[in-house]
Amino acid sequence: MRDEPQHQHKHHDTPLESHASSEPQTLADFISVTNLTLPPHLLNTSSEIIYPTLIQHFFSKAADFKFLNNQTVKKLPNLRGRTVVNLFFEKSTRTLVSFEIAAKRLDADVINFSVSRSATTSKYKSVFDTISTLDAMGVDLYCIRHPHAGGVEQIAQRTSAHVINAGDGHNGHPTQALLDAYTISEHITSLQTSNSIADINKFKGLRVSIIGNIATSRVAKSNIKLLSALGCEITIFGPNTLLPKYTLYGVKVARTVASALEGANVVMMLRVQMDQQHGKGGMSIPSAEEYNRFYGLNSNNLHMLGNDTIILHPGSVNRGLEMDDDAIAHTKSRIFDQVSNGVALRMAIMDYLLNETKQNKYEIK
Amino acid sequence: MKTLLTNAKIVTPDEIIDGSILMENGHITSIMTGNNPQADARNTYDCHGSTVVPGLIDMHVHFRDPGQEHKEDIETGAKTAVAGGVTTACCMANTTPVNDNAAITSYIFRKGQDTGLIDLYPIGAVTTGLKGHSLAEMGLMIDAGAVAFSDDGKSVDSSLMMRKAMEYAKGFNTTIISHNEDINLRNNGACHEGAHSHKLGIPGIPSETEEIMIIRNILLAKLTQCHLHIAHVSTATGLELIKWAKEQNINITCEVTPHHLHLTDESIKGYDTNYKVNPPLRESHDVDYLRQNLRNGLIDVVATDHSPHHFDEKNTNFNSAPFGIIGLQTMVPLLLDLVRGNHITMHDFVRLTSSKPAKILGLSDRGELKEGMRADIAVINTDHKYTYDDKINRSKSTNSPFMGKKMKGIVTHTFKNGELVYELNN
Numbered sequence: 141m142r143d144e145p146q147h148q149h150k151h152h153d154t155p156l157e158s159h160a161s162s163e164p165q166t167l168a169d170f171i172s173v174t175n176l177t178l179p180p181h182l183l184n185t186s187s188e189i190i191y192p193t194l195i196q197h198f199f200s201k202a203a204d205f206k207f208l209n210n211q212t213v214k215k216l217p218n219l220r221g222r223t224v225v226n227l228f229f230e231k232s233t234r235t236l237v238s239f240e241i242a243a244k245r246l247d248a249d250v251i252n253f254s255v256s257r258s259a260t261t262s263k264y265k266s267v268f269d270t271i272s273t274l275d276a277m278g279v280d281l282y283c284i285r286h287p288h289a290g291g292v293e294q295i296a297q298r299t300s301a302h303v304i305n306a307g308d309g310h311n312g313h314p315t316q317a318l319l320d321a322y323t324i325s326e327h328i329t330s331l332q333t334s335n336s337i338a339d340i341n342k343f344k345g346l347r348v349s350i351i352g353n354i355a356t357s358r359v360a361k362s363n364i365k366l367l368s369a370l371g372c373e374i375t376i377f378g379p380n381t382l383l384p385k386y387t388l389y390g391v392k393v394a395r396t397v398a399s400a401l402e403g404a405n406v407v408m409m410l411r412v413q414m415d416q417q418h419g420k421g422g423m424s425i426p427s428a429e430e431y432n433r434f435y436g437l438n439s440n441n442l443h444m445l446g447n448d449t450i451i452l453h454p455g456s457v458n459r460g461l462e463m464d465d466d467a468i469a470h471t472k473s474r475i476f477d478q479v480s481n482g483v484a485l486r487m488a489i490m491d492y493l494l495n496e497t498k499q500n501k502y503e504i505k
Numbered sequence: 506m507k508t509l510l511t512n513a514k515i516v517t518p519d520e521i522i523d524g525s526i527l528m529e530n531g532h533i534t535s536i537m538t539g540n541n542p543q544a545d546a547r548n549t550y551d552c553h554g555s556t557v558v559p560g561l562i563d564m565h566v567h568f569r570d571p572g573q574e575h576k577e578d579i580e581t582g583a584k585t586a587v588a589g590g591v592t593t594a595c596c597m598a599n600t601t602p603v604n605d606n607a608a609i610t611s612y613i614f615r616k617g618q619d620t621g622l623i624d625l626y627p628i629g630a631v632t633t634g635l636k637g638h639s640l641a642e643m644g645l646m647i648d649a650g651a652v653a654f655s656d657d658g659k660s661v662d663s664s665l666m667m668r669k670a671m672e673y674a675k676g677f678n679t680t681i682i683s684h685n686e687d688i689n690l691r692n693n694g695a696c697h698e699g700a701h702s703h704k705l706g707i708p709g710i711p712s713e714t715e716e717i718m719i720i721r722n723i724l725l726a727k728l729t730q731c732h733l734h735i736a737h738v739s740t741a742t743g744l745e746l747i748k749w750a751k752e753q754n755i756n757i758t759c760e761v762t763p764h765h766l767h768l769t770d771e772s773i774k775g776y777d778t779n780y781k782v783n784p785p786l787r788e789s790h791d792v793d794y795l796r797q798n799l800r801n802g803l804i805d806v807v808a809t810d811h812s813p814h815h816f817d818e819k820n821t822n823f824n825s826a827p828f829g830i831i832g833l834q835t836m837v838p839l840l841l842d843l844v845r846g847n848h849i850t851m852h853d854f855v856r857l858t859s860s861k862p863a864k865i866l867g868l869s870d871r872g873e874l875k876e877g878m879r880a881d882i883a884v885i886n887t888d889h890k891y892t893y894d895d896k897i898n899r900s901k902s903t904n905s906p907f908m909g910k911k912m913k914g915i916v917t918h919t920f921k922n923g924e925l926v927y928e929l930n931n
Binding site: 379380381383423424425426427429430433434 | 633639640641642643644645669672673675676729
């Protein structure tokens with residue numbers, strides 16, 4: 141219904157080639173993670189192809205929108221009259237606020253709809269009926285977080301509105317990966333003034349180390365897919381209990397934190413969720429102290445970072461666990477840039493979906 | 506300082522040499538055929554034709570220190586060890602408090618060093634308090650001297666927990682040593698379940714109690730690729746499972762105890778609680794099968810599982826007594842018995858008690874008699890006949906089924922880092 145192939149679009153794009161031909165997945169898979177519902181000629185979910193000029197577009201648009209963060213009046217009319225519903229089936233504060241601010245800065249009408257185990261998802265009520273009900277009220281865009289992998293995609297298949305995946309289970313968190321990539325791009329651009337923010341060639345050969353819970357982290361998975369597709373060399377490290385048993389996309393596994401840090405251009409630390417580690421089999425790590433000692437970024441190993449290396453973290457740092465105070469406060473840390481960039485990048489995606497895909501059913505009809 | 510042993514039968518990796526062995530600054534500097542008295546050697550020992558082997562490496566002892574020093578402590582444990590020719594030992598984590606953190610590990614390691622007799626390497630707990638619920642701080646314990654990890658005395662009941670433990674251990678390239686016992690199946694068992702337990706009226710422990718956990722742990726080693734060392738294998742089927750796993754190239758090694766190579770459930774005499782051990786003494790076909798697989802390398806290691814218990818604790822009915830027997834001073838005579846019976850050669854003896862344990866523990870400076878190795882040496886009079894009794898026993902505890910039994914073969918001298926740390930008094 142939604143995807144009408146006859147609609148033409150300005151992004152006539154060629155898919156990115158895999159940088160490692162021995163790895164059949166690469167870039168293509170990123171889309172299965174993004175679930176950004178875009179017209180099929182741009183992003184084909186079945187063939188899982190992402191297009192570089194779309195990323196370039198997001199980056200240059202985000203750079204424009206980021207300017208707004210520092211204005212007294214932080215408002216543009218791009219989404220005036222549009223209805224955006226933030227549908228969160230899992231607790232979130234930071235991501236929810238980021239999506240809400242992004243939509244509001246573009247003047248959309250925003251409804252935040254947080255459901256954990258409420259009336260909407262009880263035994264006798266299907267979540268899909270809830271979506272149909274919301275659809276009937278004229279929603280243009282859903283930003284959905286779901287506790288289970290594939291939960292967002294299932295909803296996207298059943299609504300005519302646009303959907304942005306705000307994180308689904310252990311599967312993916314595409315806007316996080318895009319804002320991380322944007323933050324990396326910003327850093328490289330600051331080093332090479334000739335380089336534009338939208339130039340994605342800068343990612344080729346960049347060494348990115350991702351440290352922490354890789355096996356069940358949607359942030360890690362989306363980043364690995366996107367960054368490896370852009371040509372980065374990815375190294376992962378963490379306790380074996382938190383590493384995937386099967387690595388994809390030519391990812392290398394480091395054996396020690398030192399080997400993960402040395403030579404890295406970007407060090408991405410991931411949040412270790414102590415509270416979610418309790419299961420029938422107990423925790424996957426012994427203690428915060430041991431984690432920080434062997435897998436964390438701390439005052440003992442910060443010196444291993446190169447001069448131009450940056451530190452990223454998707455947010456809600458556990459102080460003293462994956463990063464100690466020195467690491468968080470370090471000049472190489474870009475944690476708060478990531479937060480600012482998150483708003484701008486999400487604005488760019490929303491603007492693109494609702495204004496540039498000509499795919500809004502209300503406009504068509 | 507130079508020390509010379511002359512007139513010795515030296516078991517080197519390749520051959521048995523009649524000759525002398527020179528130790529200097531804690532290391533073996535030369536092994537010579539014939540007797541070459543060295544004028545400058547400060548100490549010369551005439552071995553009178555005794556056999557010289559590398560100091561034994563016992564991968565499995567309980568020294569009960571800290572917390573249960575009425576049974577044994579690190580000092581008496583070390584004294585018992587050197588009297589058995591053992592110069593390196595690994596002690597299990599079931600102390601009080603449990604060795605599940607770096608502070609206890611460090612205490613054990615340092616106290617071992619302070620004895621000046623042996624190298625004592627702590628084995629850390631896999632899970633805190635040996636409770637099987639959460640991972641212990643393996644990394645920090647490795648930094649404090651731990652060489653492997655085990656909840657010995659208990660299995661890690663949850664397969665998920667054991668998976669996590671093996672995965673986590675693999676990240677540190679360390680070894681998990683498994684105690685293999687399905688605790689629900691054991692129930693209140695006190696000796697091997699068979700005709701003999703029936704006859705005695707003692708609740709039985711079926712072989713499957715051990716075998717179920719052996720195969721579970723093997724399969725988890727396959728899944729995680731962690732090195733698994735299977736402690737105290739006692740049944741034929743258990744060893745068959747290990748054989749299968751080795752054929753699949755699963756990363757495992759295993760050990761048997763001297764008592765499981767010599768005693769059967771039938772040897773339990775008159776409810777003597779010194780025969781109560783875990784795993785229990787099995788049937789004669791099990792003993793035969795274990796013996797048959799010493800030579801071919803299927804069994805990697807012989808370790809004592811030296812488990813002292815105070816006389817008062819064992820001095821009760823069979824069902825209520827604690828499991829465990831001491832073994833440090835009986836390992837050499839019991840293995841020599843297998844040499845005399847042509848079950849193993851002296852080279853197998855050395856492989857099972859020194860070179861393979863050294864390899865498993867990553868101790869590349871010991872385990873063989875050759876130049877450059879650490880001068881850890883045991884001198885054995887293979888013909889000496891005696892009764893293993895209170896006068897010979899150096900442990901605080903006496904819970905051995907061999908107590909009062911006639912033995913043949915004894916350690917007469919033990920050297921640690923080239924220093925004499927034990928000499929048999931006649």
